[in-house]
Each structure stands twice: as structure tokens, then as C-alpha cells.
Amino acid sequence: MAEYRKIYGLGAQFESAAALMKAAEKIRDAGFSKWDVHTPFPVHGMDKAMGLGKSWLSTPVLIGGAIGTLTATLLTFIPSWGIYPMIVHGKPFNWATLPAFFPIMFELTVLFSAFTTVFALLIMNQLPKWYHPVFNWERFSRVTDDGFFIVVEARDAKFSETKTRALLEEVGGSHVTLIHD
């Protein structure tokens, strides 16, 4: 008896980036939301073809940058004004020393924004991830070479093994395959 394995979704291969783009527009218009395209290289305009909208990455980066500025401000002002006032290079230790602290504020803003970008990106993409069901599909290994793929996940409310298969074939997909988890 075959081992029971959950269905992850349906995968289809496409001829080119252009064919994939057109197919993506149709899958988008069919109202699917839990699906993805896989290509060997970035395809400009794919976000629009998939109906992804604006990424929300900018919000965490802004918050990270603001925290960086604040950290630098406190890091420089607390010692200079409060706990360890000292004249360095003949510069005063009141607010007029501000220009000397700008480079630190700038650097920490950039550093914190960069860290937030990297880590928010990893979280948004659910990385690192040691296992993904699409690699159970042998043909999918060509995604790093010359393969263009669409994978519609079974957890999408509109998913139907027969209807989605028909749709993927209709939009030009070949080798439509059921992928198991």
C-alpha cells in the first residue's frame, strides 16, 4: 500500500519568461492567491502580472532606521551631556557639539536599516528553510537552468485538482504535475 502523502499543489512548466508572464496574468485573474512563479532569473513586471502589490518591507526598514538614529543620539548625548562631560578638541559639550555626532547618527541609521532589511526579508520569505515540497518534483530542478514554473498550492480556496489542472493546461503549461508534501 502506497504511503499516504498530503498534496502540496499543482506545478506546470512554461516555455519562456514571456509565456510565464501571460500565464501568471491569467492565474491572477482567475482569483488565486496561494501560488507562486519560479524562474532562473528575475523577470521585470512579474509582480504586476501576479498582482502582488507594493511590498511592505519599507515599513520595518523605516522603523529600524529610526531606532538607529535614536540609538546614536542617546549613545552620543548621554555621555557628552550627562554622565561624562568632557572637552574634546576644544569643542563644547552642550548642544552645539551636534555636528560632531551626525556621522554616528548617519552610520547607525544606515546600519540598523540594513540589518532590518536583511532580517525582515528573511522573515518575510520564511528563510532559512531546510525543506520545500516543490523539490519532490524532479523536473523542478531545472528552475536554476532553463525552467519556468507556476505552482498553485492546494491550500488555496479555489484549488481543485481537476479544474486547476485544466486551467494550467489552458494557459499554456506543460508537464502539469501533482506535487506531494
Place this chain on the structure above:
Amino acid sequence: MSDHSHEITPPEPEKFDAKHLGGLQQILLGAAVGGIGVSAIGFFVARQQFAFSWLFAFAYFFTIACGALFWTSLQHATDSEWSVLVRRQMENLTRVLPWFALLFLPLLVCAPFLWKWWNLQPGDDALLDAKSGYLNQTFFYCRAAGYFFFLWWVSSTLAKRSIAQDADGAAKHTYVMRKFGIGGIVVVALSISFAGFDWLMGLDYHWFSTMWGVYLFAGAAGSSMSLLVLVITWLKSKGYLKTVNNEHYHIMGKFMLAFTIFWAYIGFSQYMLIWYANIPEETIYFRIRNTESWWYFSQFLVIGRFFLPFPVLLMQATKKTKYINYVAVWILLMQLLDVYVIVLPALHPTGFSPSMFDLFSFIGIGGLMGWLFLRNLVKSNLFPMRDPRLLGSIKLSN
């Protein structure tokens, strides 16, 4: 990259219909004649004030035109696809550059009033003697001729090749323009740096700043991009360039943001190093501009050129809507303030002292440049209609 080219048909050629100008050309020509006329009176009755006012207006429009040449060159050097639809307007902005050679002549006549080193003899000032290999009249004339020659050569070649391609569609123009684009970046960088050293830093020959050329360039590139945004919006409001959409505005807005940050970065670096080192011959520049009523101008410049536009431009919504035009107007005004604070305190170190010649020089040179721009605008197609990258620009997405 996208493969939708089969869905897009090349747009029809568009020529600017002179009837859409209304009386704009006459108004600008009138402003030019009136402004330069009043300034000419100043030349005879208040020559020193006239010289500084003229230099202020000259530097403002010259830096913006140089910035336009930088942008044109950059598009060719990087084989840019996005910019093809708007590139003809960059080229039109650069076509006024050779005329600055003519407007430079009054400054040469007034040189002894502007540049204190002009009439000093060897032995008068040890600091000048040390710099006399560079700061001497012969070399000064040669350099000025050099700036105008190279700026004319690059700008006219890029514009003429681009227009020639409208007629024959030959790809060889693109290759030649790429070469001139790469050289053009060097020409703009050297011209704006050394012209800035000669004409603006030279107002006080004791003073020096290695950031000076980059500082002027940063302001010029940002304000030039702002002017381009306004020109494109104006053309769109007349019903032209319908294929330019908010994706193009988004990219232009990103450049405005980038150069807002870059201006602040360079401006602050220049300030902080001088402030920290605290050497009198360096700090004198900021001492004049941070005391008396100039203090308000300097503070307002810092806030207005960076802290106000920065958060506004940071939002994608600003760059993709009509608000980008308001920011563009604001940046052009701040560039005006920047150049004013560079030039006029050298004449009035005791504080702000407005003169009608500041205004009339600005109106005169601005009117003349606007008129020359419109004269070129109606002559050619509004975008490079047979550029090999035109379709890529139309279907732009970013």
C-alpha cells in the same frame, strides 16, 4: 526585461505646436530684454553690486544647465532604457549651454570687482603667490574658454546626433552618443568643479574646500532633475507625451531623493571638516554665512534643502503623483537660495542687503534661457522617436 513588445505600437511622432505657447515666448523675451536692460544700467551706476548679482543669476542657471548635461550623458553612458521618452527634454535643456559664454563676458569685464586677486601683484600677498600657478589671468581665461568649448562640444553633439536619429534611425548614432556620454560625464565633472573653483570659491582666494566641486554638482544635478520633472509635466498638461506615466515620474523622483540626500551628505561633510579643524582661513566662509542676518538664510537652507523634502520624497506616493511637481518647485527655489548664500555674502559680509539687480539679473538671464529653450523645443520631435530603446521606455515598470 519583459516580453510584451508585441502589444505595444510605436507612438506617433509629436511636434510641439507653437500655438500652445500662447504668448510665453514673447513674455520670456520681454523679461530677458527688460532684465538685462536694467542690469546694464547697474553696470554703469553700481558696478560691484551688478557684478555680484549677475554672478548669482549666472551661477544658478549655469549649474542647472550643467546638471542637465550630466543627466543626458549619464543616460547614454549607462545605455538607459527608462529615460528615452524624456531624454529629448534633457537635451533641450543642455542646448542653452553655449550661450553662457556670452553671458560670461560681463563677469570678465567686472573681474577686478569680483575676484580680489585679479589686480594683485606678485609680492602683495604671500598666500596668493603660492597659488599664482593656478590663479593668474592667462590661465583663468584659458580655463573659462575650455569649459565653454567642451560643454558646447558634448551638448551639441549629443543633441544633434539624437535629432539626426529621428530622421534616419541609424544605430550608429547610439554608439557615438554612448562614447560622448562617457566623455560627457568627465567634461561636466571637471567643468563644474573648476568653474566653481574659479568663479565662486575664487570670491575669497584665501579660502578653499576640496568638497566644493562635488557640492555644486550635487545641488546642480538635483535641481536639474526637478526642472526636467516640471518641463515634462508642462508638456503633458498641453496634451503631449501621453506615454510618459507615473513609472517615469517614480524614477525621476528617486533621483531627486538621491540628490537631496547627496547634497546634504556633501554639504555637511564640507561643513563638519572645516568646523572641526577650526583653521581661520577655512572657517571664514562659514563665519560670514553663520553670523548677522545670513544666519537665518543658512539655517533655512539646511532645513529647506534637506529636512523638508527628504521625508516627503521618501514616500512612494509623492513620487508617483502630482505632488512631485510641488517638491520640484521647492528644490529649485532652494537651489536659488543655495547659490544666493554662496555669492552675495562675499559682497555683504555684514548681513543680507537685497538689491534690485539681484532680481533683474535673475529675470534677465532666466528669461533669455527660457526663450532659448522654447526656441529649441518647437524645432524637433518631443521624444527620440526612432531610438532603439524607445519601446523599452514606453513599457517601463520598476
